[in-house]
Amino acid sequence: MNPPAIQKLINLFSKFPTIGPRTASRFVFYLLKLPQKELNEFLNSIINLKKSIKICSFCFNPFESLGNSDETLCPICRNKSRNRTLLCIIEKEIDLISIEKTKKYKGLYFILGGTIDFKKNNKKIRTSSFNPELRIGELKKRIKNPESFGIKNANFKEIIIATNPTPEGEATTLLVERELNPLGVKITRLGRGLPTGGELEYADEETLESAFEGRK
Amino acid sequence: MNPPAIQKLINLFSKFPTIGPRTASRFVFYLLKLPQKELNEFLNSIINLKKSIKICSFCFNPFESLGNSDETLCPICRNKSRNRTLLCIIEKEIDLISIEKTKKYKGLYFILGGTIDFKKNNKKIRTSSFNPELRIGELKKRIKNPESFGIKNANFKEIIIATNPTPEGEATTLLVERELNPLGVKITRLGRGLPTGGELEYADEETLESAFEGRK
Amino acid sequence: MNPPAIQKLINLFSKFPTIGPRTASRFVFYLLKLPQKELNEFLNSIINLKKSIKICSFCFNPFESLGNSDETLCPICRNKSRNRTLLCIIEKEIDLISIEKTKKYKGLYFILGGTIDFKKNNKKIRTSSFNPELRIGELKKRIKNPESFGIKNANFKEIIIATNPTPEGEATTLLVERELNPLGVKITRLGRGLPTGGELEYADEETLESAFEGRK
Amino acid sequence: MNPPAIQKLINLFSKFPTIGPRTASRFVFYLLKLPQKELNEFLNSIINLKKSIKICSFCFNPFESLGNSDETLCPICRNKSRNRTLLCIIEKEIDLISIEKTKKYKGLYFILGGTIDFKKNNKKIRTSSFNPELRIGELKKRIKNPESFGIKNANFKEIIIATNPTPEGEATTLLVERELNPLGVKITRLGRGLPTGGELEYADEETLESAFEGRK
Numbered sequence: 001m002n003p004p005a006i007q008k009l010i011n012l013f014s015k016f017p018t019i020g021p022r023t024a025s026r027f028v029f030y031l032l033k034l035p036q037k038e039l040n041e042f043l044n045s046i047i048n049l050k051k052s053i054k055i056c057s058f059c060f061n062p063f064e065s066l067g068n069s070d071e072t073l074c075p076i077c078r079n080k081s082r083n084r085t086l087l088c089i090i091e092k093e094i095d096l097i098s099i100e101k102t103k104k105y106k107g108l109y110f111i112l113g114g115t116i117d118f119k120k121n122n123k124k125i126r127t128s129s130f131n132p133e134l135r136i137g138e139l140k141k142r143i144k145n146p147e148s149f150g151i152k153n154a155n156f157k158e159i160i161i162a163t164n165p166t167p168e169g170e171a172t173t174l175l176v177e178r179e180l181n182p183l184g185v186k187i188t189r190l191g192r193g194l195p196t197g198g199e200l201e202y203a204d205e206e207t208l209e210s211a212f213e214g215r216k
Numbered sequence: 217m218n219p220p221a222i223q224k225l226i227n228l229f230s231k232f233p234t235i236g237p238r239t240a241s242r243f244v245f246y247l248l249k250l251p252q253k254e255l256n257e258f259l260n261s262i263i264n265l266k267k268s269i270k271i272c273s274f275c276f277n278p279f280e281s282l283g284n285s286d287e288t289l290c291p292i293c294r295n296k297s298r299n300r301t302l303l304c305i306i307e308k309e310i311d312l313i314s315i316e317k318t319k320k321y322k323g324l325y326f327i328l329g330g331t332i333d334f335k336k337n338n339k340k341i342r343t344s345s346f347n348p349e350l351r352i353g354e355l356k357k358r359i360k361n362p363e364s365f366g367i368k369n370a371n372f373k374e375i376i377i378a379t380n381p382t383p384e385g386e387a388t389t390l391l392v393e394r395e396l397n398p399l400g401v402k403i404t405r406l407g408r409g410l411p412t413g414g415e416l417e418y419a420d421e422e423t424l425e426s427a428f429e430g431r432k
Numbered sequence: 433m434n435p436p437a438i439q440k441l442i443n444l445f446s447k448f449p450t451i452g453p454r455t456a457s458r459f460v461f462y463l464l465k466l467p468q469k470e471l472n473e474f475l476n477s478i479i480n481l482k483k484s485i486k487i488c489s490f491c492f493n494p495f496e497s498l499g500n501s502d503e504t505l506c507p508i509c510r511n512k513s514r515n516r517t518l519l520c521i522i523e524k525e526i527d528l529i530s531i532e533k534t535k536k537y538k539g540l541y542f543i544l545g546g547t548i549d550f551k552k553n554n555k556k557i558r559t560s561s562f563n564p565e566l567r568i569g570e571l572k573k574r575i576k577n578p579e580s581f582g583i584k585n586a587n588f589k590e591i592i593i594a595t596n597p598t599p600e601g602e603a604t605t606l607l608v609e610r611e612l613n614p615l616g617v618k619i620t621r622l623g624r625g626l627p628t629g630g631e632l633e634y635a636d637e638e639t640l641e642s643a644f645e646g647r648k
Numbered sequence: 649m650n651p652p653a654i655q656k657l658i659n660l661f662s663k664f665p666t667i668g669p670r671t672a673s674r675f676v677f678y679l680l681k682l683p684q685k686e687l688n689e690f691l692n693s694i695i696n697l698k699k700s701i702k703i704c705s706f707c708f709n710p711f712e713s714l715g716n717s718d719e720t721l722c723p724i725c726r727n728k729s730r731n732r733t734l735l736c737i738i739e740k741e742i743d744l745i746s747i748e749k750t751k752k753y754k755g756l757y758f759i760l761g762g763t764i765d766f767k768k769n770n771k772k773i774r775t776s777s778f779n780p781e782l783r784i785g786e787l788k789k790r791i792k793n794p795e796s797f798g799i800k801n802a803n804f805k806e807i808i809i810a811t812n813p814t815p816e817g818e819a820t821t822l823l824v825e826r827e828l829n830p831l832g833v834k835i836t837r838l839g840r841g842l843p844t845g846g847e848l849e850y851a852d853e854e855t856l857e858s859a860f861e862g863r864k
Contacts, residue, residue, distance in 0.1 A: 002313070003280030005268040009261045017242045026233045029309045031262060032269060032278050039266065043259060045225045046247060050255065052221040053248060062248050064219030093245045095848040097218070102853045105860055160863055164847045191862020193841035195855040199812045200743040205750045207843040212753055214839020214862045215808055311632040318637045321644055376647055380631045407646020409625035411639040415596045416527040421534045423627040428537055430623020430646045431592055434745070435712030437700040441693045449674045458665045461741045463694060464701060464710050471698065475691060477657045478679060482687065484653040485680060494680050496651030525677045529650070 006032075058142060058149040060111040060135065061096055073150050076100075076109065083107045084154035087143065089161050089176060091115055091169065099162070107160075108151070110139055115168040116175060134172070136179050143183055158186045165192060222248075274358060274365040276327040276351065277312055289366050292316075292325065299323045300370035303359065305377050305392060307331055307385065315378070323376075324367070326355055331384040332391060350388070352395050359399055374402045381408060438464075490574060490581045492543040492567065493528055505582050508532075508541065515539045516586035519575065521593050521608060523547055523601065531594070539592075540583070542571055547600040548607060566604070568611050575615055590618045597624060654680075706790060706797045708759040708783065709744060721798050724748075724757065731755045732802035735791065737809050737824060739763055739817065747810070755808075756799070758787055763816040764823060782820070784827050791831055806834045813840060 002010065006028050013024035031039060054065045056074035063074035076082060076096075086107025090096055091114060099105050113133045146154035161176050163169035177187055192210035194203060203211070218226065222244050229240035247255065270281045272290035279290035292298060292312075302323025306312055307330060315321050329349045362370035377392050379385035393403055408426035410419060419427070434442065438460050445456035463471065486497045488506035495506035508514060508528075518539025522528055523546060531537050545565045578586035593608055595601035609619055624642035626635060635643070650658065654676050661672035679687065702713045704722035711722035724730060724744075734755025738744055744757050761781045794802035809824055811817035825835055840858035842851060851859070 003269060003278070005261075005265055005280050006278065009265055012258050012261055017246055018239055023234055025310060025313075028265065029278075030233055031265060032309075036266070039262070042228050043262060045221075045228055046255070046259060049221050049225055049244065049247060050252070053219060062219070062222065062245075064221055090848070092849075093248075094241060097241075098848050098851065098856060099860075102857045102860070104857050160860075162848065162859075164849075165842050165844055166847065188863040190859040191839055191841035191864065192843070193839035193858065193862065194813050195840070195843050195846060196813055196852045198843060199814065200738070200746050200810065201740075201812075203746065204844050208746060209750045209752050210841065211810075211838040212747075212750070212808075214841065214864075215836040216839065216862075306632070308633075314632050314635060314640060315644075318641045318644070320641050376644075378632065378643075380633075381626050381628055382631065404647040406643040407623055407625035407648065408627070409623035409642065409646065410597050411624070411627050411630060412636045413598055414627060415598065416522070416530050416594065417524075417596075419530065420628045424530060425534045425536050426625065427594075427622040428531075428534070428592075430625065430648075431620040432623065432646075435701060435710070437693075437697050437712055438710065441697055444690050444693055449678055450671055455666055457742060457745075460697065461710075462665055463697060464703075464741075468698070471694070474660050475694060477653075477660055478687070478691060481653050481657055481676065481679060482684070485651060494651070494654065494677075496653055525680075526673060529673075 058151050059109045060113065061093060061109060077151060084151065085157040087156045087159050089139065089159065091163050095162065110142060112139065115163060115172040118168060136176065140179065143185065156185055158188055160188050162190050274367050275325045276329065277309060277325060293367060300367065301373040303372045303375050305355065305375060307379050311378065326358060328355065331379060331388040334384060352392065356395060359401065372401055374404055376404050378406050490583050491541045492545065493525060493541060509583060516583065517589040519588045519591050521571065521591065523595050527594065542574060544571065547595060547604040550600060568608065572611065575617065588617055590620055592620050594622050706799050707757045708761065709741060709757060725799060732799065733805040735804045735807050737787065737807065739811050743810065758790060760787065763811060763820040766816060784824065788827065791833065804833055806836055808836050810838050
């Protein structure tokens with residue numbers, strides 16, 4: 001029913017995270033109504049995004065490159081006051097922002113790029129068949145030799161696997177642990193328990209068990 | 217915390233309908249990860265949207281102009297088998313799609329472009345101060361003289377005001393009625409009542425009253 | 433895990449409408465903590481309910497019998513200013529309360545006692561196998577001869593079937609219509625359409641179609 | 649609008665946890681329709697509840713007294729294989745059921761009877777004005793001298809305060825800690841962190857901080 005030029009863009013917006021065809025079509029009507037000047041601002045912002053944003057050569061965090069176009073490290077990896085004995089492995093960029101907001105973690109990060117994809121992997125965790133976008137190889141190289149990726153004086157003594165406690169995240173933790181174990185570095189996981197505002201009455205057994213084990 | 221090029225685009229996506237800053241930032245990370253080829257496809261689709269989509273000179277519905285660049289009417293307005301004695305006034309483009317899906321309405325449309333905005337208007341309905349984007353003047357001209365906007369042999373005998381039964385939509389109906397009354401054309405409104413799956417127990421009094429009045 | 437006396441009451445509360453085992457167990461702990469005086473008040477209220485509440489001999493609406501223990505009609509059926517040419521058939525008691533709140537309907541009611549139960553009926557509507565709690569036979573007798581049920585000077589000229597526009601309610605309407613047709617009384621249904629606050633964009637096709645058909 | 653006998657019971661059901669007037673009225677219509685035999689079963693179950701259920705003299709957990717009417721301890725407190733050096737303080741009965749389901753905690757319990765009530769206490773935590781139903785005095789007596797409440801060979805070495813991590817629960821923890829500190833027993837709290845299925849992206853800062861601190 002929609003003209004092809006509209007339908008094409010609806011299809012592309014439908015691939016955006018959390019967006020279905022109905023919201024996608026509202027986006028298209030929103031863009032159709034947008035004055036040309038604002039539409040250009042939007043288009044230029046997207047073009048500028050790819051131009052001015054680099055991906056950190058160590059942690060894969062996106063950062064603005066500014067004038068100094070030789071910089072390959074993001075501000076966190078560049079910052080010499082960060083603790084270079086701690087490395088926190090996270091699923092995606094936005095998790096880094098959440099952790100930084102707490103202002104409590106002072107080590108470095110590594111963005112894994114996702115989790116094991118159960119649909120593709122038939123629920124078996126095989127190195128050979130896991131989500132090929134996971135940066136497991138890149139992770140091992142960076143732990144073994146951080147200096148060759150631009151991080152001087154780093155010596156990781158603890159690797160914190162901070163994937164989500166979802167089934168996919170847990171499976172990913174198991175895979176990462178298995179891959180990192182031969183390196184002989186201490187590996188930890190985030191503490192599990194009741195979240196702020198949680199209630200014992202509605203907590204699942206695993207969470208409650210973790211809460212008892214982690215009491216202090 | 218975000219680099220300015222990222223924050224700028226988060227701000228622009230936050231203006232999209234239904235989108236807040238959190239989803240907006242997910243959009244930006246999605247675009248950052250998108251291969252250059254797919255990003256170009258996305259950008260070209262937006263550029264193409266404005267190029268290939270025209271706004272119908274009669275009803276303001278967007279349509280694809282194809283090769284015949286002189287066409288100013290959308291396929292519905294062009295279609296000689298549509299009933300040119302009926303005109304349905306709707307708030308926005310997507311309402312037209314919903315109504316067309318029923319395949320029961322065979323008249324023409326007019327897209328008003330929104331509703332009265334209570335926040336700006338202090339809940340008073342003054343022609344001089346209502347949402348200036350509402351196409352009230354354009355509507356009156358098209359009802360008086362459809363031929364001068366490309367619709368031949370039209371003679372509107374019923375104007376259906378099909379705004380939403382929300383407070384803003386109801387106020388807009390009152391305004392449109394007041395403006396159209398001097399034209400002497402019959403004006404109707406959509407029937408109110410219980411929707412499919414609705415329950416008397418949870419219906420508001422106004423809906424229930426309409427359901428009783430509209431019984432048949 | 434629960435003591436039997438507690439589990440028994442949890443099971444009974446779980447049969448209450450909308451209540452699952454978790455809320456049922458909260459009810460039991462609430463009763464366990466209730467002072468004996470308040471518990472007695474609760475028990476007496478339930479015992480008093482059955483004692484002092486009669487079911488109207490005409491419409492099946494519950495009403496308080498007070499001292500005059502011979503009264504068999506509820507206040508609505510007793511009220512001579514109600515319009516005794518109109519009869520509104522509803523699914524359940526609470527629908528009557530919703531309709532009375534509108535203060536627009538002035539006729540009598542008949543409480544059908546439920547709807548066709550698809551699970552039991554294999555989605556076929558047979559008089560012989562429908563929900564035996566539906567008071568179809570009682571309804572027909574009351575329409576034919578209201579005086580023998582205590583309603584004087586009644587002469588029904590319109591029967592409004594006001595079941596919910598849900599699949600079960602619609603099927604019940606079809607059944608009731610088929611049963612009442614031979615009586616030769618005019619039968620109407622509640623008007624369908626957009627409810628207060630509804631939006632065309634999210635309306636189903638049937639509702640939108642009804643809204644167009646019912647325009648005025 | 650409802651008869652008084654119905655309205656009275658609606659009011660009493662509206663005091664039940666989680667129940668508002670609308671659901672309360674559905675309960676009353678449910679009871680009105682219930683056959684007398686089933687209504688008697690319901691009433692007898694409530695009467696039987698108070699008769700056959702005792703409150704444990706040590707932990708305040710309700711339990712069935714059966715024939716042995718001298719028993720004053722619940723099955724958990726009676727069970728000699730439970731660890732009598734551990735005492736877990738919980739807000740309410742249902743929390744005990746949740747913890748028992750994990751089958752990991754083997755100590756005793758104490759049901760505090762609620763939390764500090766902010767509305768009544770003007771958000772100040774004063775012993776003199778806190779929720780008088782909190783069994784703080786009873787708790788202290790039981791920790792000092794468990795034997796006088798029927799628990800032999802108990803010697804509490806750790807008190808786990810397992811209130812909910814809600815504002816009310818946290819304030820209650822502070823109060824209980826202050827009251828128990830002079831007893832010189834080790835006091836612990838449940839571990840905080842991400843629950844099963846939780847996501848870093850949506851976790852609050854406090855939960856994330858606890859998850860990092862509690863890593864292992």
